[in-house]
Each structure stands twice: as C-alpha cells, then as structure tokens.
Amino acid sequence: MNILFLSIGRLNNIEDRGLYTDLLRQFRDNGHNVYVVSPREKRLNKPTEYGSDNGVKFLRVRIGNITKTNVIEKGISTLRIEGIFLKAIKKYLHDIKFDLVIYSTPPITFGKVISYVKKRDNAKTYLLLKDIFPQNAVDLNMFSKKSLIYKYFRLKEQQLYSQSDFIGCMSKANVDFVLKNNTEVSPDTVEVCPNSIEPVKIQKDESRIREIREKYNIPLDKTVFIYGGNLGKPQGIDFLIECLKANKVNNNVYFVIAGSGTEFNKLKTFFDSEKLTNAQLFAQLPKDDYEILANSCDIGLIFLDKRFTIPNFPSRLLSYMQASMPVLAATDVNTDIGQVIEQGKFGFWCESSDVEQFNKKIQRLCDIELRKQLGINARRYLEENYTAKHSYEIIMSHFK
Incomplete structure (x- = not known):
C-alpha cells in the first residue's frame, strides 16, 4: 500500500524514537511505501524539498514560523499550512496513488488536503485523535463557546471527523467523548488506537x-x-x-x-x-x-x-x-x-x-x-x- 502521513511536527529522521516515527517504521518494515509530508519553518532558511530517507519518502514543505514566534505569526502560519501543503502535494506527489492517508490532531485544519487526496485517489483516511480542540481551549478559558473563533474551529473539527473513515482515539474515554459530542459520527468508525512506541531496553548503569x-x-x-x-x-x-x-x-x-x-x-x-x-x-x-x-x-x-x-x-x-x-x-x-x-x-x-x-x-x-x-x-x-x-x-x- 502507498501510505501518506501528514504531520505538523518536524520529522527529521525516520529512525528517531517517537510516537509517529515508531509507527511509520512499522508500515515501512511491513513492506508499505511510506510518504511523509511535514513542515519546514521559514526561520530555518531552507526550501521545500522532496527526497528519500531510510526507505521513507519525505516532502518537507517550507511554511511560516509556528514555533518560537509571536501569537499573531503563529496563528497566520498555522491557517496557511493547509493551502501550502496542498500545493506541494499537487506538485511533488501528483503521480502517486495513495491507498491510505493518516494524520493526527493537532491541527484540525488539514481538511482540504485530506479531501483532495481522498477524492483523487479513492483513498481511505485514518485520524489519530491526540487532541480534542477547540473544547480543550474552552476548558482552560482561552475563549468561550459563544466566540467566533470557537465556532470556526468547531466547524473545522466536525469537517475533519466527517472526512475520516476511521478515528483512532487514545483511550476508551476519548471514544465515548467523541461519540457523545458528535452524534453524526458513526460508532463503527471510532476505536481505541492508543499512543504507542517501539520499546527499547533501558540499561540502568x-x-x-x-x-x-x-x-x-x-x-x-x-x-x-x-x-x-x-x-x-x-x-x-x-x-x-x-x-x-x-x-x-x-x-x-x-x-x-x-x-x-x-x-x-x-x-x-x-x-x-x-x-x-x-x-x-x-x-x-x-x-x-x-x-x-x-x-x-x-x-x-x-x-x-x-x-x-x-x-x-x-x-x-x-x-x-x-x-x-x-x-x-x-x-x-x-x-x-x-x-x-x-x-x-x-x-x-x-x-x-x-x-x-x-x-x-x-x-x-x-x-x-x-x-x-x-x-x-x-x-x-x-x-x-x-x-x-x-x-x-x-x-x-x-x-x-
């Protein structure tokens, strides 16, 4: 299978230890073709690049700064990622037919990218739900449910769920929360797919x-x-x-x-x-x-x-x-x-x-x-x- 993984985090090396790299190596080692699209912030002063790294294809896309910057720049850059990713996929991955698209939250703003690949390739889509936004921000009094910002992101969240053929939650409580608060989501599509790693032996010297x-x-x-x-x-x-x-x-x-x-x-x-x-x-x-x-x-x-x-x-x-x-x-x-x-x-x-x-x-x-x-x-x-x-x-x- 051809697997497309969308990430907002910097995945520098597929051999690094981490939630997503460990999972992606499983796909690679089981004979699948893995393609990763990840951001490369402007402050690194590097262009968009496409290449191979230890058996995995990486499309590193130049975007605005989303870390180590002010709130305004971070906000604008985050909202622009969707369009920039979509443009890069059309340019560099136009000849690859994907069978499965995997993505995680945050962010919840990959909707257009997922929709495009799903429609173009008749691909299945799998959401790794690591963050329930915007409700978590409401819980911490960052904004209210009456605000326009909440309504905007809530709509984005609902669109993301509707585009996902499967939603993998971190625990049973997450599954229950999603189904209770999103009655339009079919229970058949939501399951526990927990945070996981490839455990290494810790030698205590x-x-x-x-x-x-x-x-x-x-x-x-x-x-x-x-x-x-x-x-x-x-x-x-x-x-x-x-x-x-x-x-x-x-x-x-x-x-x-x-x-x-x-x-x-x-x-x-x-x-x-x-x-x-x-x-x-x-x-x-x-x-x-x-x-x-x-x-x-x-x-x-x-x-x-x-x-x-x-x-x-x-x-x-x-x-x-x-x-x-x-x-x-x-x-x-x-x-x-x-x-x-x-x-x-x-x-x-x-x-x-x-x-x-x-x-x-x-x-x-x-x-x-x-x-x-x-x-x-x-x-x-x-x-x-x-x-x-x-x-x-x-x-x-x-x-x-």
Missing part, C-alpha cells in the same frame, strides 16, 4: 546514575519524583506548586521538574522565592544527561488541569513505563488515565485539586519493594498494550 545525580546535586538516599515535559496551561501548574509547597519539609522525597512552556516562568518565580531544598527546576538539559537522569529517578509524575472536560491522555506516560517506573498521575476526573494506571497496577491516581491525597500517594511510593513491583508491572503493561506494532495492527485490520 548504577555508576552513571550516581555520576549524573551528583552532577546535578540530586540525592541518592531519597525517593526521587520526576516531571519531564511541557509546562503550560494544560498541566495545571498551580496544583504542582501547591504539592511542592506541601512537601517543602518532607525529607524523604525529592522532586525534579524539567521542561519548558508558557508557565515555566511562574514555576521559576516560585522556586526562586521559596528556596526549596528538596526540589529542582531545569529548563534545558543536554539530551543524553536528561535521558539518563529521567531513567534514574524513581517515580514519573503526570499533571493535568482539574478544569478539563475532555479526556486527555499524555504520551509522557510511555517514557515512564519504558523505564520501568511507577507513575503518579494528578488529573481531572474526565480522563481515564488514572483508571488505566491503577487497573494496570503500575501506579496511583488522585484528582488535581486534592493535595492531601497526592501526599498520601507520595508516602506510599516511598516503599522500595512496592516501587519495584509497580515498575515491573509498568514495563509489562507497555509491552502488552502500547507498542507501535499494536497500533499498526489496529489500523491495518481495516484492510484485510
């Missing part, structure tokens, strides 16, 4: 772990909790701050917060004023150092804002599971990530408004033997449920 911890002044004799990733509105940073405050004099634990995002400065201000002795905030670490540090910690943390009505399912979970780490998730009540974690017996959940419950889970996770068993369960659950092979087989089940 004790001497290297000791070296990294000493380098960054992280104690060896405390239970170390790590949060790594985006530090923005969706993570509900105010609750994280409350939890750090509540554990300020807890000598049994240590918190490592590493990441970037719109709320980083709020966290930095908090750290600067509180002078915490059992927590550190890192903006940017060398990639190798971060991976060793993350894999040498004891428990992985996940935070989601308590206001969410949509069931988010952060992919950060997979990296913790890959490293055989227990997980503590503090989230809203609408996501089912907590149910998955607790039913899979690889961690705990609490609501991201309940500091007392968070602290109780923290104390339980200071038990070394419990942590060890939860970590074994995490790795096992990953290999049994969340591998790229699983996702590949779910998608391909529609073509047998």
